[in-house]
Amino acid sequence: MARAIGLINANYFTKADPAFTLGRPLASLPVLGRYRMIDFALSNMANCCIRNVGVILPTNYRSIADHLGAGKEWSLDRKNGGLFLLPGSAFGTARRTGRFLIKDLLDNKAFLERSRTPYVVVSSASFIYNMSYTELVDAHEASGADVTMVTAKASADYDDMCGVVAEDGRVTGLTSTVKLGDTAFMDLFVIGREFLLELLENYREVEHLDLFVALHDDLKDENVRTYEYNGYSAAVLNGEQYFATNMALLDPNVQDKLFPADRPIITKTHDTPPAKYGSGCHVANAMVSSGDRIHGTVSTSVLGRNVIVEEGASVVNSIILQGVTIAKGAKVENAIIDRNLTIAAGTELRGTQDDIFIQQR
Amino acid sequence: MLLAGGQGKRLMALTANIAKPAVSFGGKYRIIDFVLSNCANSAINTVGILTQYRPYLLHSYVGTGEAWNLDERGGGAAILPPYQTREGASWYEGTADAIYRNIEFLEEQDAEYVLILSGDQLYRMDYADMLRAHKEAGADLTVSVMEVPWEEAPRFGIMTTDDEDNITEFNEKPAEPNSNLASMGIYIFNNDLLLKALRAEKEDPNTTMDFGGDIIPKLLAQGKKLLAYRFAGYWRDVGTVASYHETALELLGDNPEFDLYQDDFPIMSNTSVQPPHYVGPNASIDDALISNGCKVFGKVKHSILSDGVYVGESATVVDSVLLPGATVEDGAQVIHAILGEGATVKAGVTFGSADPNEEIALVGDDVVVGKE
Numbered sequence: 106m107a108r109a110i111g112l113i114n115a116n117y118f119t120k121a122d123p124a125f126t127l128g129r130p131l132a133s134l135p136v137l138g139r140y141r142m143i144d145f146a147l148s149n150m151a152n153c154c155i156r157n158v159g160v161i162l163p164t165n166y167r168s169i170a171d172h173l174g175a176g177k178e179w180s181l182d183r184k185n186g187g188l189f190l191l192p193g194s195a196f197g198t199a200r201r202t203g204r205f206l207i208k209d210l211l212d213n214k215a216f217l218e219r220s221r222t223p224y225v226v227v228s229s230a231s232f233i234y235n236m237s238y239t240e241l242v243d244a245h246e247a248s249g250a251d252v253t254m255v256t257a258k259a260s261a262d263y264d265d266m267c268g269v270v271a272e273d274g275r276v277t278g279l280t281s282t283v284k285l286g287d288t289a290f291m292d293l294f295v296i297g298r299e300f301l302l303e304l305l306e307n308y309r310e311v312e313h314l315d316l317f318v319a320l321h322d323d324l325k326d327e328n329v330r331t332y333e334y335n336g337y338s339a340a341v342l343n344g345e346q347y348f349a350t351n352m353a354l355l356d357p358n359v360q361d362k363l364f365p366a367d368r369p370i371i372t373k374t375h376d377t378p379p380a381k382y383g384s385g386c387h388v389a390n391a392m393v394s395s396g397d398r399i400h401g402t403v404s405t406s407v408l409g410r411n412v413i414v415e416e417g418a419s420v421v422n423s424i425i426l427q428g429v430t431i432a433k434g435a436k437v438e439n440a441i442i443d444r445n446l447t448i449a450a451g452t453e454l455r456g457t458q459d460d461i462f463i464q465q466r
Numbered sequence: 467m468l469l470a471g472g473q474g475k476r477l478m479a480l481t482a483n484i485a486k487p488a489v490s491f492g493g494k495y496r497i498i499d500f501v502l503s504n505c506a507n508s509a510i511n512t513v514g515i516l517t518q519y520r521p522y523l524l525h526s527y528v529g530t531g532e533a534w535n536l537d538e539r540g541g542g543a544a545i546l547p548p549y550q551t552r553e554g555a556s557w558y559e560g561t562a563d564a565i566y567r568n569i570e571f572l573e574e575q576d577a578e579y580v581l582i583l584s585g586d587q588l589y590r591m592d593y594a595d596m597l598r599a600h601k602e603a604g605a606d607l608t609v610s611v612m613e614v615p616w617e618e619a620p621r622f623g624i625m626t627t628d629d630e631d632n633i634t635e636f637n638e639k640p641a642e643p644n645s646n647l648a649s650m651g652i653y654i655f656n657n658d659l660l661l662k663a664l665r666a667e668k669e670d671p672n673t674t675m676d677f678g679g680d681i682i683p684k685l686l687a688q689g690k691k692l693l694a695y696r697f698a699g700y701w702r703d704v705g706t707v708a709s710y711h712e713t714a715l716e717l718l719g720d721n722p723e724f725d726l727y728q729d730d731f732p733i734m735s736n737t738s739v740q741p742p743h744y745v746g747p748n749a750s751i752d753d754a755l756i757s758n759g760c761k762v763f764g765k766v767k768h769s770i771l772s773d774g775v776y777v778g779e780s781a782t783v784v785d786s787v788l789l790p791g792a793t794v795e796d797g798a799q800v801i802h803a804i805l806g807e808g809a810t811v812k813a814g815v816t817f818g819s820a821d822p823n824e825e826i827a828l829v830g831d832d833v834v835v836g837k838e
Contacts, residue, residue: 389745
């Protein structure tokens with residue numbers, strides 16, 4: 106029998122200027138050409154044979170529901186179990202702290218109660234990584250912890266990431282920001298299913314709090330441990346991180362870490378043809394998706410599906426989402442272009458390395 | 467009923483391990499995708515797929531037919547390989563024999579019309595239009611035909627028609643054709659007539675159980691109403707390695723005759739999930755189709771790279787078709803060639819020749835060219 110079910114909370118927003126998610130919930134933000142943020146947590150679950158996943162939705166859930174469908178791509182169209190789209194509370198997208206609001210979890214107790222697995226893997230949709238959850242659940246089981254929080258070394262200062270203070274792997278304190286090199290919480294934890302249900306009942310009075318804010322005062326009593334993840338991971342909590350994470354994918358080493366053959370990152374598939382390169386095009390250091398047609402210049406950029414770069418057009422150091430046309434002679438540099446836009450012939454859209462230009466729909 | 471059992475012997479190493487309909491084509495497709503997509507785009511929800519030669523990969527590729535919207539209640543993709551009966555066991559012998567042996571399947575479907583297709587042709591056709599013509603004319607059998615150049619007519623089954631496109635004569639590979647309307651091997655039968663004709667044909671001791679050779683001439687002789695349905699447009703049967711190579715590379719260029727990007731009639735496929743492809747800092751790509759999962763560090767010109775192909779630094783790929791998972795190591799050259807699935811050309815090795823008189827260089831699946 107399966108050991109764990111999955112629970113992904115997509116009902117939150119970050120402290121950052123919301124412009125960077127281009128009006129979408131973070132979970133359905135397009136990233137790395139053909140993916141959406143939620144694909145990473147969901148694929149990691151699918152790849153370790155979790156076949157029962159609940160996704161707590163924000164009120165503007167259209168793009169998430171559209172992307173997930175019946176969960177077929179992630180083998181979640183099951184007779185028993187499968188994908189459950191769960192209602193999130195209206196507070197979700199209004200608050201700016203924490204990704205695990207107690208009320209959201211409490212409101213969906215039924216999902217937890219109906220399962221018989223011993224564990225729940227709970228995640229947000231803000232991190233990009235390819236991790237064996239099998240090993241993670243093994244470690245949780247072996248340690249005897251009540252809660253296992255997955256951590257990574259912070260690669261910069263973050264005002265929106267929870268820091269973890271631990272002694273010999275036992276969590277003794279939690280912080281609301283982290284500095285470079287600190288142990289940061291990856292918004293991913295394993296918890297006993299029944300233990301989680303008990304915990305939620307105990308916190309019913311403070312359901313407006315984040316689970317880890319509430320747990321902070323009880324760390325002496327509960328066995329909360331860390332699981333240090335040393336593989337590649339990237340947080341996407343603001344515009345700078347979004348841009349940097351896309352660009353990091355241009356490193357073949359990162360590609361190999363994120364997309365190993367035995368653990369694919371799964372996403373909704375479309376019937377788009379292979380990318381077409383015209384005569385005289387110039388492409389270097391770029392991720393190019395299916396359905397793209399390139400006649401101009403593309404360098405150091407990530408292109409989503411069905412992007413057209415016409416003759417004489419150029420795309421430099423930019424992220425172009427799906428369905429965008431860069432018309433003849435148009436120039437795009439240091440920019441993010443939202444989906445289905447047409448950048449008119451001859452137009453120039455430029456940001457700087459430090460101030461990326463965002464063209465929203 | 468989709469005939470997908472052929473060996474495709476003249477495709478040499480390309481069909482050593484897999485049936486011709488399952489051969490990779492056009493970067494992310496397999497040949498059978500084109501016909502199955504025609505079915506999907508014609509709102510056909512039940513397809514029997516008759517398989518025989520090396521069927522495993524074909525079966526697993528088609529699966530439930532989900533990729534072509536065939537996983538539908540009351541419909542579906544039914545895989546129909548030859549099977550044993552009380553009378554014994556044997557292989558499908560001839561196109562009509564394959565259908566004959568699945569009469570039970572046809573009876574079970576209880577359909578009014580049966581469309582018979584080949585799984586190894588490349589074209590776009592809305593079969594609903596053909597069926598409409600069949601019904602409007604009140605035909606017993608409709609054969610899809612296309613005009614071919616007169617000098618090529620002796621290679622085809624040629625239909626002679628009256629001025630209302632009724633077929634008056636059928637000649638298989640005539641030395642002196644009196645028409646240039648070639649049969650495309652696409653038929654719509656009234657189901658009752660088909661079942662009757664197949665049973666009658668089986669009784670004939672001299673039969674070869676072939677639609678073109680036996681069934682159609684007999685129906686004509688019986689005075690049945692046979693309609694020619696004219697098709698104009700792109701249609702290819704990639705019979706040989708040279709025609710496979712040529713047809714694949716025809717997809718390139720600014721205005722290819724067959725447009726993969728026509729979005730109101732998509733070509734659907736059962737694809738693996740791979741990341742977008744990566745083009746390295748020193749790469750140079752000119753006139754190419756490149757699929758997901760590829761990594762390109764060298765030079766690619768006038769070529770097709772299928773899913774997960776790797777082209778190393780300073781490697782060159784010209785006028786070539788690389789099937790899924792092929793690897794061209796650093797500094798290797800692949801010219802005027804086809805690399806099978808998972809094939810490798812080792813570093814610095816040259817495979818193929820720019821000399822247009824040379825044949826297409828071809829290696830089969832998982833073959834390594836050059837020293838290990």
